[in-house]
Every structure is written in C-alpha cells, then in structure tokens.
Amino acid sequence: MKRLCSIVLALCLLLGVAPVHADLQTKPFAEVGEVYRNVLENHLSRPEARQLVQGALQHVSQQAAEQTLQLSVPADDDTLPELEKRLTEWQSRYNLDGKTLNRWAINGMLGTLKDPHTAFFTKEELNRFQAGVENEFVGFGFRLRMQGGTLMIRELIPQSPAAASDLQKGDQLLAVDGLSLKGKSFEEAYALLKGEEGSEAVLTVYRPSQKQERQIRLKRAFLSIPEVEGDRFAGSDIGYIHLETFGSDAAYQLRDKLTEFSQAGKPLRGLLLDLRDNGGGYLTAARDIAGLFMEEGLLMITTNRNGVELETWVRNGRDITYPVRILVNEGTASASELLAGALRDHGIAKLIGTKTYGKGSAQQVIPLLDGDALKITLQEYFTPKHTTVNHVGLTPDLTVEEHLSQVVEGLRSLGVNSFELREGNGDTFVNGVAFPVIEPLFKREQGGIAVRAAVLATLLRDKEIGNQGYVPLAPYLQKNKQLSILQENGDMVLRFQSP
Template identity: 35%
Template sequence: MGKGDKTMRLIDKLRMITALIIIIALLVPTAVFAEENEFSFEQMAEIFEKLSDYHVSGVSESELSEAAADAMLKVLNDPYTEYFTEEEWDAYESSLQQNYVGIGVQLNEDETGIFIDIVFPGSPAEAAGLKAGDYFTEVNGESMIGIEMSELVSKVKGPEDTTVNITVKRGQEMIGFELTRKQIQLPVITSESFDGSVGYIQLTSFTDKAGELFVEELEALQENEDLNGLVVDLRNNPGGYLHAALEIAEQFIEDGVLMYTRDQDGDTEAIEIEDGNSLSIPVVVLVNGNSASASEVLSGALQDYEIATILGEQTFGKGSVQNLLPLSDGGVLKVTTYEYLTPNQNKVNQVGITPDIEVENGAAQLIRGLYEAGAEQIEIAIEDESWELNGVEFKTVIDVIEEDKNKYVPSRILSAIIQGKITWNPELKAVEITTEETSATFPIVSEGLMNVNGTTYIDLSEFEKQFPDFNWGVNEDIITLDVD
C-alpha cells in the first residue's frame, strides 16, 4: 500500500469519528453530557499531565499551574481573593507596612487630573525637584491623561535602582524628570497639637504595629492637660490588619461590638471589645473615597456608638475580610471569607460609610474638623508649597489664583473658615454660602467668582465685603486668613 493510500484511509477514519461525534451530540441532550461529565480533580490532573507531555508548544508545568490558579480565581469574580508567589507576598507585605520601591510621593486627584499631594522628605522625588501640585502628564513617554490612579502608580513603581521618566505640568510649564526608584519607608503615623488644645493623629495604614503606635501617640497628646478635642485622620488609608483596628477602637469603646462578620451561609458572629477605654472629649474622624477596609471598620464603629463625628466624603466600600492561607511552596492565598457589618449591622461592602458631615476639599475638611473638635479660632497661612493651620504645617498645596492683583481661593476653603454652608444654585449659576448671621451669593458671571475645571474660586476682597468678620492679608508672599 502506498503512502497516499494510508493517508486517505486515515482521513476517512477521522471523518467517520467526527461524524459519529456529531450524530451522538444531536441524539443525546446536552444536560446528559453535563451530568455525566461533571469535572473532577482527577480529570484536571489528567488534562494537566497530557498537555504538559504532548502539546506542541512545550508548555511547562509551572505555566499550566499558574494559568489554572488564575482561572480558579477569575471565576470567583472577587478582586480581593488573590494568589501570591513567595516573592509577590514579600512585596505585598512590605506595602502593608508602608514600605515599597518607588519615587516617594503621595498622589491625589481632581477634575484636572492626578497630581502630587505630598513629596516625602529624603525621597528621589524631593532630590529631583518634583513639587506638591505637579500634575502627571507622561510616564516613560506614555500619556497619563484620563488614566486610573492605580494604573499610574503601577507604571511609576518598579524594581529598585531602575529609572523612570516622568513629565509633569507645573502651572503652564511642562517639565521632565528622570528618577531612580529607591526603597521608600512611609511614616505610618504622625501627630500634632493645634495650639495645645486639639490633638491630631494621622494614620496612613493599619500596619501590624499601628495599634501600638496609635496608643503611644494618643498617650503623648493626653499628657497635655489642656487637650479638649481630637482629630483622627484616616483619609487615603486603604486599611490593613484587622487586629490593629481593634486595638485602636479599644481606646474609644469600653465594651461592645467592633463589627459583625457574615459567612457564606449568612451566619453572623460578633467581634467584641472588652475592657476598653473611653475619651471624654470631642472626637472627629476624617475620611474620603480612599478610606477603605480597616478604616471603615473603625469609623463605622465610632459612628454607630456616637463616639466620633465622621467628616469628609463617602468612603470606598470594602466591606469584606480576607484570611491569609500559607501554601507549601512559600506562597500565600488571600481568601475572602466574610462580609462585615457595622455594630448597628449596616452594610459596608460596595456602599461605604456615609459621613455625618459631608465636606469636599482636603484643606476644608481639616478646617471644619478642627472646629468640630473644639477649636475656637482658625488662623491660616498659605505659601507656595505648603500651608499652616493654627501653627501646624501641612506639605500640601492650596491653589491660589492671581489675576489683575486679585487673589482667588477655593470657595470651599473660605466657607469652612467662616463655618458656612456652601451650595451651588444651578438656576442662578452661583455659589451660595450661608452662616447663622449672613448669606451671600457669588454669581459665575461676576468678577468675584472664577470657575476653573469645575472648582470655584472667590476673590478674597469680595469675600471680605460679604463676610466682614473674615480677614485676610499678604506678608512677604504669605497669604493669611482668619476670622474675628
């Protein structure tokens, strides 16, 4: 028999097999196939072995294993259930401890784009000359306009001692920088005292030691006999370890429930606080859309017990708990095991915590928070790259627009200084600010109001006319604001 005859016989045989398969598929209901072919672990192992042994690509066992793990995680449709290799877990754990490789900046976002909020001391960003208020336009030649912040961060981060090219917009100027990525250790906690009367604690992450550090800072502030209020800043805090949230909550709640967990069967269990402490002073917690997870556990509990006033913006809405399961290869599986609810059993997942007092603009939140914590006087000094609130410096930028010798400041900040309520009147196309004594309207068509990319600014002289208790001045390029 010739080679051609053998080939034809093989083709005929394959056609017969294909025909039989088609006939069977037409005669037997699909449900029977589904019932008879429920997938088992043994089948998966067999397919794994056959593909590894026979597939023309020469795919490796490790590649198949990784693909199988990715597929299992994908079917869960849960971004918080993740598999980490040993190296990936080390990097993730370092990030939880506020230790990462990058350039050393904290980012924020507004209608214009993503900008640098803080440049950390001693960082590559500081050495290169990046400044708070710089807007990202390009990273390694790729446009950052309209990009998600998480994607921008992933492009800026990278292996230690590698370079990244960044272009920023500063005013009307485009400036390029080449930076070398370095190990960055961010401060987990900072504290200040506003004129000795109101304490301030900023927590950037719920690290393994965050609870201990919080207690130390709180005790140091309490040594001041004049302490009559406390501001706890959880803005941009993505969460972390649950035990740290519990340890901090114990400083405010004597006995009670921190939160409830709900498992896949709908059963709930209380996470309780026993023999905690209490504070007899006003407490304000600042939150925003990047306050998540453990930040929401703590703020939700303090809100439900009416221990603190929650001020700022709706939080992120990560209302789930993950367990860490070590694997034999040194990797870690992070698995969502529970949804959590506040002490009043309010849902958090995909909802968030609604503030008691809603305030937009970071500086306005601090100002209003200080008032709510008991401050009687507000004094502000604005410089190019920082500003001071009652003598405490913040390395963020308050954007001041100068035009024809007039100085315009964001309307939300001015409203916060006079403890006003600010609203937008769409019919009049005007900003309205109301206090207990006075109400003023600033139309967009007037010279006293500017609208830049959705943010309104009010001329300081015009604002002073409408609210006579408000004072402002300029001394050596420093703008000062206060209220009688």
C-alpha cells in the same frame, strides 16, 4: 523605621495568616490544586467547580495564544483531576514552563470570582504586599489621589527621589514607561509603579497650571515614614492624628501619640482623626486602635459564605472623655471604614468628608508551596448597627468636599471659632498643623490676592461663594471684619474669627 513607597494601596482587612500544612506533597500543579480547593471551599461567593476549572483552562488558552499556541479547551472539563490532566498534557506537548502554567491557571480561576481583593502572590509579591500593610515600601516617594477619574499626586515625601525631581503636587500621572494609566484603578496603577530598589521608570505627567505634559525619569528607593503622625492645633486643646495604615505598629504609635498629647499641657478636649486615603490593614490593628477609644464594645459583625454571623468585640480598652471627629474620603477603605463605622455607631465619633470607598470584606492570607500565598475573601463585615459597607461605603455625618474645608469643619464642630490658614514650604497650615494640598490656597492675580473659593465659603459659611476655583479676596475683607490677611516671614496668612 518604616519604608515608604509611592502609594499605599493595601485596601485590605486581613484576618490573619493561616498556617502552612505539613502534609502538602510537591507535584507539577500542586499550587493549582491548593488554590482550587481553598477557593471552592472558602470564598465568600461560593463558586462552582466548573466555573473555576473552565476559568483556569480558558485563561491558559488565551495566554498561550499570545505565544501563537492554539490550545483547545474541552467544554466538559469541570473537575480538578481533569484540570491537572489537561495542564500536564499541554506542558508535555508544547514544552511549557510549569510555574508559568501554574500562574496562568490560578489567575484564570481567580478572575472568575470578580473579586479584586482575592489574589495570588509569589513569594516576592507577598513580601511587598505585607510590607505595604506595614507601611514599608520601595518607591518613588509620592502618594496619589483619584480625582475625577484621574490619578493625581497629592503629596511628595521629603528626601525622596520624587521630592528631588521636577514633580509637583497636583501633577496628573498619565503613564508609566509609556503604559497609559487612563481608566486604571489604584491596584492597576500600583502594579505598574512597583519595582525593585534602584530600578528606574519614566513617568508621564500633565501639569494643569502650565497646561504642559512632561516626562520625568525617577529611581525607586527605600524611604522611611511612621504609620502615625500628629500634633496639637495651636490656640486650642484639640489634637490631630493622621493614620497612614493599619500595620502591626499602628496601635502602639497611636497610643504613644495620645500619651504625648496628654503630657503636653492641658488635657485634650477633642481629637481630629484623619483616615483620608487610608486603605486598611490588619483586623487586629483596627481592634486595638478601637480599644484606645472605648473600654468595651462590639467592633463589627461578619458573615461567611453560609450566612453565619459572628461578632468581634473590643475588650479591656479604655474610654475617652472627649469627642472625636474622623476625616474620611473616597480613599478611606476596609479597616479604616471598619474603625470609623464602629466609633460612630458607639457615639464616640462623627464622620466628616466624603463617602468612603466601600470595601466591607475581610481576607486571609494562606501560605502555599514555595513561599507563595493566596489572599482570599472569606467574610463580609457590617458595622455594629449592621450598616452595610461593601460596595456602598459610609456616608459622612457632614459632607464636605474640599480637603482643607474638611479640616476647618472638623475643628468648628469641636468648638473652635478662630482659624489661621498659612501657606509655606509647599504646605498649608491650619492653626499650626501642616496639611499637604494639591492646589495652593492663594494666588496672585491682577486685582490682588485670590483665595480658593471652597475654603473661603467654608470659613464664612457662605454657599454663594461656590466651591470651584479662586475668588478675589478684597471684596470679602471689606464686608467681613472677622477676616484679615497679612504676610509673616514671607508667608501669606489668612485669619478668621467667628462672631
């Protein structure tokens, strides 16, 4: 069983884990030397020795200044022996902790790279990172989405501390233990949210519907969720699969889900693959998943720091006989972009949604002394047609902003012309499949029932309705015989039949 954290923030394409070298000798700043050599010789940006040495020393000096220690950094220190000598001198003179100095110096080196995907991990941090890729987490039990520069809760995990609390989908996360999240990235927010099982934090959230700020105390816990979830859409032979991350079990679980679909009545005539908010994972998982859609083909092209190109191929896979639509958004990153770009370039899939994150680089985890590790960027990757992904992202074939509208348009592009949108138990169901949403589909207003404008505009293909807020439903029911609304078992149900 998998354990779920508050958010999945792998944002990685892992090439693998390098072996530990047996000839490493333990000395005071051995890890600094390991990281220095690995970065100098392998990082995609081709950094210079002076850049790394000065970055390390300057960062140590800055950290020491917070402890009222004034450490002078010689401008001519630009070699590893000089770096080690200076660290040894400072440790001895000021009785500084060796591990702390190692970490300060390493973080200083890595900070000069301007690469958020190259990182140093302690043994404990490495375990948490690998658990994240495998979708095994300790956390509060909610997932986040970045919307308009604000971190917003997009889903509460059933039977989690978050689900049992007063939190709601759509709440804006403002602070953790009093530390503001304004302007923070996903990675920075994750650093504040993570913690040990059983530890507590006070979350400050803002609820737009009530225009109210509140504080909620939550305890972190182990929770379980698979990497792959899915179902068939009612009334059609279209399958839906949501892939959470590219962990080591993802390809097996996706294969099993496709097999389940094939054994449940009629063969599929289309598939909606949801990669929204999927931050990536292992290259091997992306390759194996691609092999579930094509027998053989180019998966990606990579270039290293010397501009040498290498091709990664899918072999011994299987071709599918039906079209695929891939749902993407700004949270679709790394291995997700790799898979989406490859399947599109091979004519297997089309992308629907918004532009993806734009992480077209690949990392390797290199073990260091004492169980620590360095995750380092080694390559940039391109789609089979040599489309650039890094810092650019993939532009979808059909741009659709609203979450449920993306599903509707995906189904419509696969030939579905009847839609039933039902709201119940905190989810919105599209043709029988549940989707977590931030805002409700319906609202009761003085004039009657209102519906989200963007969803109605998509159903009716009427751009004049707009895509903001809610609109009264009654006028559109009068004008469109294909549209109807009713209540079933206490749930609101909106039905639309294309002419």
